[in-house]
Amino acid sequence: MISNCSRITLFVLLIAGFCPAVAQDMRDISAKVFVHADAQLRRSILELGDSLRFPRATNPDGAWKTIPITDWTSGFFPGCLWHMYEYSKDPHFRSAAERWTEKLEPMQYFIDNHDIGFMIFNSYGNGYRLTGNPAYRRVVLQAARTAVKRFNPRVGCIKSWDNPKWEYPVIVDNMMNLELLFWAVQNGADSSLYRIAMSHAERTMKNHFRPDGSTFHVISYDSTEGRVIGGYTAQGYSDSSTWSRGQAWAVYGFTMAYRFTRDSRFLHTAQRAAGYFIDNLPADHVPYWDFKAPGIPNEPRDASAAAIAACGLLELSTYTEDKPHSQRLFATAESILRSLASAPYSSAGSPSRGITLHSVTSKPANAEVDVTLIYADYYFLEALLKHRRMSASR
Numbered sequence: 148m149i150s151n152c153s154r155i156t157l158f159v160l161l162i163a164g165f166c167p168a169v170a171q172d173m174r175d176i177s178a179k180v181f182v183h184a185d186a187q188l189r190r191s192i193l194e195l196g197d198s199l200r201f202p203r204a205t206n207p208d209g210a211w212k213t214i215p216i217t218d219w220t221s222g223f224f225p226g227c228l229w230h231m232y233e234y235s236k237d238p239h240f241r242s243a244a245e246r247w248t249e250k251l252e253p254m255q256y257f258i259d260n261h262d263i264g265f266m267i268f269n270s271y272g273n274g275y276r277l278t279g280n281p282a283y284r285r286v287v288l289q290a291a292r293t294a295v296k297r298f299n300p301r302v303g304c305i306k307s308w309d310n311p312k313w314e315y316p317v318i319v320d321n322m323m324n325l326e327l328l329f330w331a332v333q334n335g336a337d338s339s340l341y342r343i344a345m346s347h348a349e350r351t352m353k354n355h356f357r358p359d360g361s362t363f364h365v366i367s368y369d370s371t372e373g374r375v376i377g378g379y380t381a382q383g384y385s386d387s388s389t390w391s392r393g394q395a396w397a398v399y400g401f402t403m404a405y406r407f408t409r410d411s412r413f414l415h416t417a418q419r420a421a422g423y424f425i426d427n428l429p430a431d432h433v434p435y436w437d438f439k440a441p442g443i444p445n446e447p448r449d450a451s452a453a454a455i456a457a458c459g460l461l462e463l464s465t466y467t468e469d470k471p472h473s474q475r476l477f478a479t480a481e482s483i484l485r486s487l488a489s490a491p492y493s494s495a496g497s498p499s500r501g502i503t504l505h506s507v508t509s510k511p512a513n514a515e516v517d518v519t520l521i522y523a524d525y526y527f528l529e530a531l532l533k534h535r536r537m538s539a540s541r
């Protein structure tokens with residue numbers, strides 16, 4: 148029995164076959180999104196002014212709800228500005244990106260949780276990649292040295308949260324923050340950071356995955372012996388369900404780990420995570436907030452999970468030698484991007500100051516349900532830029 152989603156993916160594969168007309172159509176779609184993003188980001192820059200608070204999610208009237216620099220999402224607004232600058236080369240976006248990036252300078256020493264990678268790599272990391280500013284490089288390297296202060300060698304992982312509910316919680320999201328460490332080692336940091344990132348990825352590969360390729364959101368360890376206490380959820384429906392953004396972090400996180408290490412175990416793990424993600428998508432390729440949410444199909448979607456997964460799937464398709472498999476990954480990513488670029492997921496014509504609609508921070512906590520999230524926008528723009536680069540090099 149073939150699911151709706153697989154049927155649509157196969158159809159896209161057949162007509163796409165990397166044919167030039169389809170590639171051009173995707174370029175037109177992404178050009179239109181960047182016109183919209185340009186207007187939305189200009190308006191946000193203007194409305195936020197000199198604020199030291201960063202946009203995170205939209206309020207019901209569409210205006211940004213803002214947060215202090217210590218929030219895990221603070222790097223995404225400067226990151227969106229860098230993406231916009233990368234696309235347009237417009238000096239207005241470069242100076243705004245620099246201004247918003249530099250407000251995060253104190254965060255290079257932040258040790259309260261694992262999120263320093265999201266904060267610093269998406270802001271200063273993109274800034275260094277696009278400008279070569281040596282001061283930015285120094286901040287990223289310091290942030291990597293700070294991140295490993297949360298590593299416990301007995302557990303073999305960086306501790307995600309100091310939450311008394313769990314002894315030593317490690318969340319699947321934390322895979323993404325290893326990018327900071329791998330990058331730092333390539334850029335002159337001590338090789339111990341590479342060993343720490345490897346250890347964290349290996350432990351996550353071993354303990355976060357279920358036999359069907361789905362993931363636990365949280366694994367709690369015993370901090371003395373490093374034993375797994377159990378698998379749990381914080382933002383998903385239940386301990387045994389699969390929170391869709393967590394699964395997306397796994398897809399992208401292990402793809403990124405393979406990029407830096409060329410360790411085939413990470414490639415295989417990314418492919419397993421991707422297989423579960425793709426096989427459980429609804430027809431429009433934007434997942435419900437949890438793959439096992441009890442009220443499906445009357446449950447909120449999570450556009451942020453779709454956007455993160457699209458980034459991972461595009462890149463993973465380039466590492467996957469089996470051609471039909473690679474094309475399936477690529478075609479799924481394209482289908483996600485097409486959906487996010489159009490109604491009901493595009494914010495065009497809505498009061499939202501962001502670019503996408505219909506994301507969820509935490510349904511169990513009733514926090515930011517069915518809103519624009521700044522990180523959905525960030526990964527959506529990133530995926531579109533990746534797609535443009537990949538199409539140009541075909």
Ligand code: GLY
Nearest residue numbers: 219320382392508
């Ligand atoms: N890393 C936090 C989240 O994905 O909600």
